[in-house]
Amino acid sequence: MTELESRFNFKEIDEKWGKYWESDGVFRAKVNPDKKSFTIVIPPPNVTGILHMGHALNNTLQDILIRYKRMTGFETLWMPGTDHAGIATQNVVEKQLAKEGKTRQDIGREQFTELLWSWKNKYGDTIIHQLKKLGSSCDWDRTRFTMDDEYSLAVKEVFIRLYHKGLIYRGEYIINWCPRCHTALSDEEAEHKDTAGKLYHIKYPIKGETGFVVVATTRPETMLGDTAVAVNPEDQRYASLRGKILMLPLVNREIPIIEDAFVDPAFGTGAVKVTPAHDPNDFHMGRRHNLRFINILYPDGKINRNGGQFHNMDRFVARKAVVEELDKLGLLVKIDEHSHAVGHCYRCNTVVEPYLSKQWFVKMAPLAQPAVKAVEEGRIKFYPDRWTKVYMNWMENIRDWCISRQIWWGHRIPVWYCQNCPEDKNMIVTSDAPAVCPHCGSKDLKQDEDVLDTWFSSWLWPFATLNWPKASKDLKYFYPGSALFTASEIIFFWVARMIMAGIEFMGDIPFSEVYIHGTVRDALGRKMSKSLGNAIDPLEIINEYGADALRFSLIINSGQDLYISKEKFEIGRNFANKIWNASRLILMNAKTIDPQFDLSKADLDLASQWIVSRMFTTVKRVGDCIDNYRYSEAESLINEFFWSQFCDWYLEIIKDQWDNPVIQNTALKILENSLKIIHPFMPFVTQELWAHIHPEQKDLGLQNWPKVQERLIQTEIENKMALIIELVTSIRNTRAEWNVKPAQKLDCVFVSDKPTIKSSLKETENAVVKRLAGLKSIEIRDDFPAQKNMASGVIADIKFYLSLEGAIDMEAEKRRILSQIEEQTRLMDGLNKRLSNEAFISKAKPEVVANDRQRLVELGEKIKKLKQIIADLE
């Protein structure tokens, strides 16, 4: 065994093991009929992404579970990969192009796509490299990309299957249009944000009369596309207007007054302008009433020729201009402040427009139904449970999914149009480009220009990564997966859709447990973001504190959103350091190592039995915690065991017993098992130490989780030790109160008339208590009165006296004891009161009552002893 450096040099060690894990395929997953499989698919980060704290948290959680499962005997697959992130990636490359003063249209589709690929090949794996720095134990050989050739086959296959099933259709509908990205978005991709806007009240003159109808709108420029005004049929105020025609100002179009129950008489004026091409509600009204659909916008958000004098103005410029013009004409009644939710593009934050266009949609209701059932029946569980409701609510109100995007980066829609055939019969839906039209034989075919929504490929991730639709042993063995880890924002985009796709195409759910973790925020509770400049870079933390510190600190409070500042990572750094140094101590002293050493057969002293008992208790509870996604609790248990018990007590106790081989072997055994249970949380430091101890069996992550030996979990031993700890602590406390210097050793007398206590004291007298409490001598007596110049205390059935010679003020010492009596009496009074309550005795659980009675006796004893001390001193 080589000696350890005096400091934990995480930089070197992180790099060493990071490289090793990556290159040696340690975490390669293979079909193994002798083991159960345990699969996690990574939420594929965008190729544009760089590692942020959210990723760090997400991947640490996955790594903890996968490493734990690997050590507990599962064949684990953690499938890594990246997502092509259509709009986001295209935006990045377009921006780059813009620096050269070019647009994608300038260079054309083919060249632009090439540019995207070369960008992806150059930068797309950045985040994968960063994930490796975290210690993520993925099977890196399997790394997939949502636009790999094989993956693309799956995407096409799914489109074609759904099309033939009648679940994919094409049609002209109102969708969310991002004028900056020039594409349609799904409903989920339009983020509604509360915005302080204005409600404009405008007069529409009645044709041939002098009167007006006043309508209210938040988007006055859309009036250019109005083709009706609607009122509620029940609304008496407008009854006289039935059948009349209005003159739409500015464009002088004649538009009818229609009646529709949708209109809420209580809102605004009770009269609604109807713009069927630019509002979802108006769209439906337009259909119901056979209105004209007039599109007034170019795809870039400028007013088109239908806008007359406003042609070529940006929509927001036009808004102002329209209002000014109306005001000039005396048609503007008033402008109210009005707060409402406005949709924004989730990729570029531009205000989206409801826009009429021809798009592809997936009919979702039939897919949703079995996915709802799977959760209802508990085959899929959410952690924490409250997300179940969120999922259900969305699924039960699911709307059709707009899947076509007017961008160039993505899976091209596998549809060709015959230029010869009539419009409703010209569609050829097929995986590969057809040579001729199957209907007319024409070679004049054109592929659909659009690509598919990125999520239309991501929703296949759990099986497309295993090369579906090809059948394989891998697919059969590793699907369905076990757990999925993600943030709540992704439930609709991805989790729900994966469940639907899994059931539809694999006939089985893709995973059985979904763990929703919190959002990482800064110390003020703000979401970390580049633009706010409040982001803490995980790589910087890895560099300054180490990957283990990053992981451990992120997990320590992971129940909900976590607020972090840089100092927080000291928690993990300090713990890693503690592990390192405790190991150093043990490895320096454990020289007589017996490979056959067996804790259950060795003859152990009290302290050793105690730490063994504590260890197995901890192993058991940590395993339970991980199985139940209670990672922060697992870390607390580990911290408590390793630091507060193993280091602070056991290693201190055995400090003068290193010449005893049993002690050496015990300490080493405890260390080894500790390294194992800490490993999922802090893989680097534990791996490094393990390799020092066992150079021959290098990979700690491939070792077995410690087997709990129930027989060695002993409550009596733990109680005995607890008494000694209490005794030592109490003596230390008394010393501190009297300002006794640590170097000064005291004579001590223990007094107890209980033989059991006395025997337990004897066992530990010479070594433990004496050294840890800083005593010169210990005398055990059946009886001994309190003395002047001695400080006293009572622990359980034991009175102790510390000889302080002249350094003690007896009046102050009496006051100290009296205040203890007071405190104990207060507790006893409370207990007495409860125990004299009839209702408590008869209704409380018997063990609770018994426990209280026992405590009452103990308190009485203690008070008696304290009083005796006072009496002695009088």
Place this chain on the structure above:
RNA sequence: GGGCGCAUAGCUCAGUUGGUUAGAGCGCAGCGUUCACAUCGCUGAGGUCGAAGGUUCGAGCCCUUCUGUGCCCACCA
């Protein structure tokens, strides 16, 4: 407009079927270093568990209302 969280020590948070004297880390105070670790050790101070009601022998935990705060969903123009 609906729904879901959160509120416990100066700070960040635990507290799993209601049951001893509500815990941890950081911070703070005192003491301590030729000892594996000052990224450390020992000792300590610090909380009427957001408010008010209620259920119960017993409430930080269950119920109701309120206040503050955060998030999600939603086609009132």
